[in-house]
Amino acid sequence: MDSSAKSVRTLELPPLFDRSSVGTLQGEIESALEAEPDRILLDLGPVERFDSSGMALLIETLRKGRDRGIEIRLRGAGGGVLDFLSLLSVDRLVTVDRERDPRPWIVRLGAVFIPVLDSTESGLRLVGRAIVEFFRDLWTGKTMHRDRFLEEVSHAGNGGMGIVLLIGFLLGLILAMQAWIQLRVFGAVQYIADMVAVSVTREIGPLMAAILVAARSGSSIAAQLGTMTINEEVDALRQMGVHPMRYLVLPKMLALGLATPCLAILFCGAAILGGALFGILAVGIEPGVFLESTRKALKFADLLGCLLKAGVFGFLIASVGCSLGLNVKGGPEGVGRATTGAVVASIFLIIVFDAIFVLALRVSG
Amino acid sequence: MRFLRRRPKIPPGLLRPRPPGKDLLRAVAVTTTFGDRTVLNGIDLAVRKGEIFVILGPSGCGKTTLLRHLSGMLEPTLGSITFEGRNLYLMPECELDRIRQRTGFSFQGGALLTSMSVLDNVILPLLENTDISPEIARQVGRMKLDMVGLLKAAEASPADLSGGMKKRAAIARAVSMDPELVFFDEPSAGLDPVTAAEVDNLILKLNKVFGITMVVVTHDIPSAFTIADRMMILHEGLVLAHGQRDEVRNSEDSTVQDFIHRALPAEEARRGEIMKYLAT
Numbered sequence: 001m002d003s004s005a006k007s008v009r010t011l012e013l014p015p016l017f018d019r020s021s022v023g024t025l026q027g028e029i030e031s032a033l034e035a036e037p038d039r040i041l042l043d044l045g046p047v048e049r050f051d052s053s054g055m056a057l058l059i060e061t062l063r064k065g066r067d068r069g070i071e072i073r074l075r076g077a078g079g080g081v082l083d084f085l086s087l088l089s090v091d092r093l094v095t096v097d098r099e100r101d102p103r104p105w106i107v108r109l110g111a112v113f114i115p116v117l118d119s120t121e122s123g124l125r126l127v128g129r130a131i132v133e134f135f136r137d138l139w140t141g142k143t144m145h146r147d148r149f150l151e152e153v154s155h156a157g158n159g160g161m162g163i164v165l166l167i168g169f170l171l172g173l174i175l176a177m178q179a180w181i182q183l184r185v186f187g188a189v190q191y192i193a194d195m196v197a198v199s200v201t202r203e204i205g206p207l208m209a210a211i212l213v214a215a216r217s218g219s220s221i222a223a224q225l226g227t228m229t230i231n232e233e234v235d236a237l238r239q240m241g242v243h244p245m246r247y248l249v250l251p252k253m254l255a256l257g258l259a260t261p262c263l264a265i266l267f268c269g270a271a272i273l274g275g276a277l278f279g280i281l282a283v284g285i286e287p288g289v290f291l292e293s294t295r296k297a298l299k300f301a302d303l304l305g306c307l308l309k310a311g312v313f314g315f316l317i318a319s320v321g322c323s324l325g326l327n328v329k330g331g332p333e334g335v336g337r338a339t340t341g342a343v344v345a346s347i348f349l350i351i352v353f354d355a356i357f358v359l360a361l362r363v364s365g
Numbered sequence: 366m367r368f369l370r371r372r373p374k375i376p377p378g379l380l381r382p383r384p385p386g387k388d389l390l391r392a393v394a395v396t397t398t399f400g401d402r403t404v405l406n407g408i409d410l411a412v413r414k415g416e417i418f419v420i421l422g423p424s425g426c427g428k429t430t431l432l433r434h435l436s437g438m439l440e441p442t443l444g445s446i447t448f449e450g451r452n453l454y455l456m457p458e459c460e461l462d463r464i465r466q467r468t469g470f471s472f473q474g475g476a477l478l479t480s481m482s483v484l485d486n487v488i489l490p491l492l493e494n495t496d497i498s499p500e501i502a503r504q505v506g507r508m509k510l511d512m513v514g515l516l517k518a519a520e521a522s523p524a525d526l527s528g529g530m531k532k533r534a535a536i537a538r539a540v541s542m543d544p545e546l547v548f549f550d551e552p553s554a555g556l557d558p559v560t561a562a563e564v565d566n567l568i569l570k571l572n573k574v575f576g577i578t579m580v581v582v583t584h585d586i587p588s589a590f591t592i593a594d595r596m597m598i599l600h601e602g603l604v605l606a607h608g609q610r611d612e613v614r615n616s617e618d619s620t621v622q623d624f625i626h627r628a629l630p631a632e633e634a635r636r637g638e639i640m641k642y643l644a645t
Binding site: 041062072073074075077082085086089090091228231232233235236237238239240241242243247 | 436438462463465466468469470472473474476477478479489490493494538542638639642643644
């Protein structure tokens with residue numbers, strides 16, 4: 001099959017130059033290349049039939065030859081082979097891809113952090129513009145998109161009510177159960193009511209309601225705006241002189257800022273009800289006593305803090321969802337990334353802001 | 366087999382030559398780079414009032430990017446875009462918004478808001494930017510939809526429209542504010558020849574009846590030569606030809622003629638590439 005003469009090696013290709021013969025030929029060509037002759041002559045004369053795998057081996061041989069400084073020449077190529085190769089950009093295909101020099105560590109570090117900083121910057125810019133637009137609307141007396149606002153409130157509030165009530169009720173039940181396990185040791189089961197009421201209104205209520213809103217509405221906002229962005233709908237709005245900030249973003253921010261505190265209060269109510277059910281039915285506390293203990297434990301400041309926290313969390317969730325949605329790049333895959341990112345970033349920010357709230361309330365007494 | 370029929374002829378009354386108008390939109394030395402890639406390289410053009418200016422070129426030559434620069438959507442890396450002599454990218458956002466209200470844009474895929482009906486899409490700019498009552502806005506919207514032959518689909522969802530209907534709805538929305546200038550991004554892309562000719566006819570009608578200046582980006586050669594008053598051929602970010610429609614059509618430049626007659630120079634060049642690997 002092959003013959004050699006000084007530093008020229010000739011390889012005769014078989015009549016069937018296709019995927020059935022490429023495996024064997026590849027080994028032969030590789031050993032011919034390893035011998036490092038000055039020139040390899042591929043004789044295509046006997047080739048009767050070929051396919052893409054055969055042509056790929058041919059191109060790969062040309063590429064390896066160029067890489068190793070061995071001259072590769074084709075002989076006896078028929079019209080079919082030439083027609084096939086004319087569909088390709090042979091020069092581009094045989095160009096050797098040199099691996100890029102490894103980037104210095106500072107550049108690699110930058111490549112990780114710069115996108116995070118960019119999205120933080122665009123998020124802050126969005127919030128800033130939303131606040132400016134809100135006050136400008138108030139100043140100029142322009143009516144906000146009330147119907148869009150109500151639609152968003154309905155989607156976030158009405159739509160999320162069922163799951164918030166259910167989870168609140170179950171969580172109240174669990175909290176009461178856990179409290180009973182600990183408190184019965186000290187004979188202080190009557191404090192179940194206090195414990196459920198205080199922990200739910202101060203911490204768990206706004207936090208859980210916000211997490212549920214992030215999962216339901218935050219992801220949906222990012223997906224909706226992301227899809228609108230890749231379908232050029234946001235560009236179309238801008239081009240019509242309709243500002244996406246006023247038309248899309250502001251109603252969502254205000255709606256979530258309103259709906260999340262409402263859901264948090266409902267969550268607290270459902271959790272207290274769940275705790276009460278356990279306390280009254282399982283532990284045997286008098287309903288009147290449970291109610292009185294709850295009333296005494298609940299302070300107006302706690303309720304106010306719960307509403308304030310939940311409002312800020314709602315505003316944060318909408319900001320993250322809108323920012324990631326409006327900055328989607330890369331088609332449907334980008335929408336998926338934005339949706340996941342919106343939930344993760346929202347929950348992270350909710351926890352961070354919750355810690356800030358706790359610190360601020362502790363400092364302010 | 367409607368799409369196999371020949372393209373219907375445009376009524377001759379719509380094709381009369383017109384006197385040159387004043388420049389409405391001008392691009393000077395527009396250069397755009399995305400990373401290491403230069404998409405547009407020093408493009409100059411001027412669009413005159415009342416004309417249909419066509420930017421013709423193969424896919425990926427940078428024509429949609431140029432249209433986005435011209436419409437104020439994307440700032441070029443270098444160069445300037447002026448509307449009535451004022452640089453679009455040096456003016457405050459509120460002024461750019463005012464200019465946007467004087468222009469319309471018909472996107473390639475329609476970009477109709479899927480959350481609302483076709484009619485609501487058409488009247489959205491009116492409700493947002495003017496003080497007219499919703500009743501009047503709806504009537505204007507119905508008129509515009511009637512003009513593009515879509516009145517029956519007024520209450521339909523954009524998702525239920527065919528490709529040609531989406532384009533026509535997008536055109537109705539683009540002209541809902543009676544703009545002075547409308548940008549069209551590939552108005553005939555993805556349409557069968559008959560529907561494409563209907564869209565061409567509509568563009569010509571709107572231009573003739575309302576005197577709207579139009580900038581059309583297309584890769585459809587027959588469509589470009591049907592509607593253009595003046596045109597520009599872009600190739601790999603550079604201007605291959607620029608001028609009156611007939612000047613471009615009769616250009617003696619062989620690359621222009623190759624493009625117009627859809628020759629395949631790339632295949633010849635590629636055949637040449639393999640020749641150097643053949644043993645003599």
